Amino acid sequence: MKKIDIVVPCYNESEVINLFYRECKKVTDKIEGYNIRYLFIDDGSSDDTLSKLKGICENPDADYISFSRNFGKEAAMYSGLKNTAGDMVVLMDSDLQHPPALLPQMIKGIEEGYDCTATYRATRDGDPPLRIAFTNRFYKLVNKISDVNMPNGAGDFRMMNRKMVNAVVAMSEVQRFSKGIFSWVGFKTKWIAFQDVERAAGRTKWSFWKLFIYAVDGITAFSTAPLRLASVVGACVSFSAFIYLIYVILKTLICGKDFPGFASVVTLILFIGGFIILTCGILGEYIAKIYMEVKNRPVYLIGETSLKDSKEDYEIK
Ligand code: UDP
Ligand code: MG
Numbered sequence: 001m002k003k004i005d006i007v008v009p010c011y012n013e014s015e016v017i018n019l020f021y022r023e024c025k026k027v028t029d030k031i032e033g034y035n036i037r038y039l040f041i042d043d044g045s046s047d048d049t050l051s052k053l054k055g056i057c058e059n060p061d062a063d064y065i066s067f068s069r070n071f072g073k074e075a076a077m078y079s080g081l082k083n084t085a086g087d088m089v090v091l092m093d094s095d096l097q098h099p100p101a102l103l104p105q106m107i108k109g110i111e112e113g114y115d116c117t118a119t120y121r122a123t124r125d126g127d128p129p130l131r132i133a134f135t136n137r138f139y140k141l142v143n144k145i146s147d148v149n150m151p152n153g154a155g156d157f158r159m160m161n162r163k164m165v166n167a168v169v170a171m172s173e174v175q176r177f178s179k180g181i182f183s184w185v186g187f188k189t190k191w192i193a194f195q196d197v198e199r200a201a202g203r204t205k206w207s208f209w210k211l212f213i214y215a216v217d218g219i220t221a222f223s224t225a226p227l228r229l230a231s232v233v234g235a236c237v238s239f240s241a242f243i244y245l246i247y248v249i250l251k252t253l254i255c256g257k258d259f260p261g262f263a264s265v266v267t268l269i270l271f272i273g274g275f276i277i278l279t280c281g282i283l284g285e286y287i288a289k290i291y292m293e294v295k296n297r298p299v300y301l302i303g304e305t306s307l308k309d310s311k312e313d314y315e316i317k
Helices: 017-028 050-054 073-082 100-111 129-145 162-170 178-185 208-222 224-255 262-295
Strands: 002-010 034-042 062-067 088-091 114-121 154-161 190-195 302-305
Touching: 002 073, 017 034, 017 050, 017 100, 017 114, 017 302, 034 050, 034 073, 050 062, 050 154, 062 073, 073 088, 073 178, 088 100, 088 162, 100 114, 100 190, 129 208, 154 162, 154 178, 162 178, 178 208, 208 262, 224 262
Parallel strands: 002 034, 002 088, 034 062, 114 190
Antiparallel strands: 062 302, 088 154, 114 154
């Protein structure tokens, strides 16, 4: 019988985790011909998520991994993919924003010969308008300037076959941006739309600032266009400065008088100064990425787990 692993990252989800397991079980119990298991990743929760997970894991179809601290959802998904051996792996949020009812359809996609069935939100009713506006901009920008294509609304809710999971796990970068990685590895993907719903309980872990940093990470992880843009704008500014210099010299020679221009000089200094600082910032983003990657620290550390042979991230490094 083929095996499906459902990986569920959980961070402070004590209000919703039992409900999630109950609702999801209703769907998976009806799926025949597959051995379906759950792997919950407790991402260093500070509430009693872990003790609730231990309760859930008394069922024979569930296991948990608990991190030594909060490493973030990307790390949780990575460790989930790394610690599963099923023929198919599903990534799913624990707040029921990813409808379990889609699972049979996702399995069908893989049976049809696709390597992955991924979902995207057809609407974003659960999000505030400002977040929707910025998210739309982000997808437009990142698809334009990078060589990966991330469909707007595509989340992490997807089912992948073993071939694709192995490819994703093989990308062992420390600063992970899964949406980009899924697209980068390629493979045949079937897309399924779903209606956005509000979380069943609890609160989102994403503040506006966290999302902004995440967006910058996404762009710098898959594109060097900002660096090129800095060089191009730098060249344009130098060229304009040169033209202006010639204009000033000629005007002084022809008109024979001093060129008064205190205001324009100050404006130019501020403009060029600002541009240099911005360029340093862009360079800094990439240098920080290199710095974190060369340290090659593990993406996650396991505090405790119910798995007998769990894989730490440093074991293969
Ligand atoms: N999550 C996690 N670690 C974190 C933040 C979130 O494992 O540091 C999990 C969280 O428990 C949930 C999923 O990632 O299962 C999505 O988080 P959330 O619902 O807060 O994000 P949103 O749906 O608002 O994008
Ligand atoms: Mg959510």
